[in-house]
Amino acid sequence: MSSASYADAGERGTGGLPIRLTGSRSPAWWGTVWFCATEAMLFASFLGAYFFLRGSVEAFGAEGGRYVPLARPLVMTALLLSSSVTAWWGERGIERGEGGRLRIGLAATFVLGVAFLLIQANEYASRDASWTTSAYDSLFITITGFHGAHVAGGLLMNLYVQLRAWLGHFDAERHDAVSNAVLYWHFVDGVWLFILAALYLSPRLF
């Protein structure tokens, strides 16, 4: 097909139906949603393991019930939540066709994400135990580390979208990549809230 026939694609598409370019409920959107669902189950399994061990192994329970300093995680939470806002702000921008606003939003999100990782690295450095010390440390590092890796993955997507934004790929109709990357970012942020609740807060509650 010569690209000429695509000329009016966005507008009326073939046969009176629009050509699917973007938008929620699109196949690509559903794909991302189900991908997040399976990822969510992975973290659910991790946290399930945490509560199972805490409930069934005394040695672990003693440690798992241990207080973890809250200052850092709360700052990290603030960073991630605001990064979700900036991401959302940028996406709204491109939905209105404002490419510049998208790029700024992505950049801000990127900075906040990096800051999150830096603080996490600092938290690891400050722990006196390594992940080979005990099952509790193994689990703590694995869960937070996996989440950190997901944040890093989200940052890579962010860069990729930023690049394509500069190449002017996106406009009000077509920004599938943006929507999916942002959706995934929100998901990673959401997961963090559960980790915060389980590893940092729950020991103070029960």
Place this chain on the structure above:
Amino acid sequence: MAGPVERVDLAALATRLEESWHTPKTLYGRLTTVDHKTIGMRYLATAFVFLLLGGLQAGAMRAQLARPESHLLSPEAYDQLFSMHGTTMIFWYASPVLSGFSNYLVPLMLGARDMAFPRLNAFSYWTFLLSGLFIYSSALGGVMPHGGWFAYVPYTNAQYSPQLNMDFYALALLFLTISSTAGAINFIVTIFKTRCPGMSVSRMPLFMWSTLTTSVSMVFAMPALTAALIFLELDRRFGTHFYDPVRGGTPLLWQHLFWVFGHPWVYIVILPATGMASMIIPTFCRRPIVGHVYVALATVSTGIFGFGVWAHHMFATGMPALSTAFFSAASMGVSIPSGIQIFAWLATIWAARRHVLATPMLFMLGFICLFVIGGVSGVMTASVPFDWQATDTYFVVAHLHYVLIGINLFPVLAGFYFWLPKMTGRMLSERLGKWNFWVLFIGVNLTFFPMHVVGLRGMPRRVYTYPAGMGWDWLNLVESVGAVVTVVGIALFVVNVLWSLKRGVPARANPWGAATLEWATSSPPPEYNFTVIPTVSGREPLWEAHDALLGPADQEDVQATDPARAVGHATLHGAPRHEGAVVRLQEWRVLDEGKETLESTLLDADPQAVLRMPGDSLWPLVLSLALTGLFAALLFKSPLWTALAGVATLGSIAGWLWPTAATFPPRRAA
């Protein structure tokens, strides 16, 4: 969904579609194709080869067990054989073979031209194949996994299994998980979004329900296995303590994580097969299935309740009575949906217009018989105190083979006899088919029924040999003889397939007079599946008055141009002969501007948008190879290569996602 109407010359349309959809039969074409039919057949062939491998391993095991204290196999060899047998059969045969059928049939049954994500589909296949080669490469070093298919720690931890055996197991399964998850998501989205107009949720073929349920279960179940395997590798490689009771871990964590995945998985490997039964049985009973809605509900609820019974594999671990009682009750409860399905089939057979005892139907009868035997033995083991005696004995081995062979292998063979003509365009031999069925049916029962007895007579499973005179000797001999018969049965099937490829009678479009859309197109179907996007107005489109491809609206026009209503008849019996037929169609049923298929709404399947399908691509293969490299690097603990392969992986993902003219039309000239 009214759109502009145009007059279409079907023959000309077919040639236009041919242009956009054709994949050259060159090497490059074969490596890059994203055609769901090709991929589906590759899945089927590959999975079947794994079945043969697993079967040969089983044959070796049966030879060793035929006599007491026999020394054909060393203990280590036997351990690797039964572990690879179980792992191969469960992970590389039972589930992928069903993905093969789903891959081939889902778009056809939905009236779509391909899966929602064709390249992801190719990727799923390549990773499935490569992960299989990955785990089998362990044979080269003589270090095949030896921990059984559920690899209980601590035996599988580094202290007791220092070589690579279990690393192959863990990494290969993590690799396969990627394939299964990608495939599952693809099926879900395809069924959600590409159903042809008219196929509202209530009209979906039951096979769609079972594929959907299985895929959703996969999405939710696999991560538990992933977590368990990650913990295992970290324990083995990096000295963490997840499963180490001395440092606050416990081996029971593995058991819970594994079975949280494991039990849903056993339903994952049968639900699509029961869906196939719900397509095949009505066809040969010449009537719609009884209780369509209830079967759909039963399928979904089996998938859901399957998540609530895992601990019935752990009744002997000393869990508190209260929890074992709960899991016992749940396990019995999960039998009820199966009962509903069984009785729906029984009712359909009872009220059949007539019984065509063709080979697929024979396998269906055998399937119901084995399903019930395996099912009730499952209910017996669900009874906790009884399980204290039965667990870890050959009684369980009997149960698992009755269900796996009965509810997976038999429907799969029925499916081959039923759909292979659609795929290859040639019928299989009925005479050989009948032999195939009877030999296999007798062989399977001869092999596995005595296992119930020998198990309750105290023979534990996973023993490489056993003392004489314990009351097990002749029963084991019978089982081994049965295994030989079974092998002959399978061999007969292989022969039948090979024969049909050469001499098989050419298959018409709808040789069995079945009801669903895959039979509305020629056998084998054109690369674009359907010349025009079909519409349906019921659950059995091909059994309804009007032509499935061309809706009533289009009919008069056909009559005008083609008095014999060639089109109308043609699609019902035999290949559609569109020559010269000029019909009036809404434009969205034509979709001939490149590779396109229709996107429709979630519930009502109203036409919603046009999906631009990506063309053939090398990226899926490249990415799969990069991943293979990554897992190999992890296996050999090489940081350098891990890093390189990691970069290659990310690179191929980026390359894959980079827009192409087809998936991402250039900006409109303003």
Place this chain on the structure above:
Amino acid sequence: MTMSFAQLRAVYDRAPSAFDATGPQAARLATLGWTMIAIATVVFLVVMALLLVPVWRRRNAPRVDGPAEPVSERAWILYGGTAIPALILAGVFIVTLGAYDSAAPRPNGPPVTIEVIGHQWWWEVRYPGQHVLTANEIHLPVGRPVKVLLRSEDVIHSFWVPNLAGKTDAIPGVTNVAWLEADRPGVWRGTCAEYCGMQHAHMALSVVAQDDAAFARWTDSERAVSAPPADSGTLEGEQAFLQAQCVYCHTVRGTLAQGTVGPDLTHLASRLTLASGTLANNRGNLMGWIVNPDRLKPGTKMPAVPLSGPQLVAIVNYLESLK
């Protein structure tokens, strides 16, 4: 060599079987088993009838057209597929709950407590109350509840004496409890039921049920340290044994042999089997076993100790004296 294996069956009074109960618990489980088998059979036959009768009736009937004969979804799906199975299953579940207490002891007499510890691939057996330490053989007083505390030294094993009771796993880091009771004297075979590695197949133990007097006699003799060598032959044997590598792994109480890796040999000669239920305990097998353990039990942790002919004979003489 197959000869030597053949003698093993003679060690036990009866073949292992969940349905050949020699104790109250297994008896309960056997009844449960038969009940379930009966239910399963009925269900199976009913379904087969519903399946095959119509097929038979209508096999190659003439082609019929017109609408399909109506069926009562209510009858088939609601009653046949849901209600009736639900009732049967409810029944099965009640029977199940009823059989739960088969795992608990009957309140007759103070229980005897045994510690059974799984090793790759043998069973360590301790009677804390009686100060008895032995291996691969447990003795029970008939008619008295026996409490078995199960632990594991390495991987997961599962303790199973089909004629007496169901299985209980021996899991590292966990202490599980199993109850046994024999209602008649006899010798049966117990085995490891959880896959635990290369010699999972040869990890059995003998269960000897005897009346209180005999049981007391056994515990007394087991408690005693090994008798000093009676004659010069055994003395020579003892020397050979203590000089050989055997002592690094085995204990013979009353001598310098204090190894703890392998089974305690203090009263080896009094046991029914060798290498945890692999061979009947007799001179020929003992000799064959010491010469090359790996040939009879590939993968066993016991090495072949280099011994001269005379040394071997002497050591076997000695071991045979350890009654």
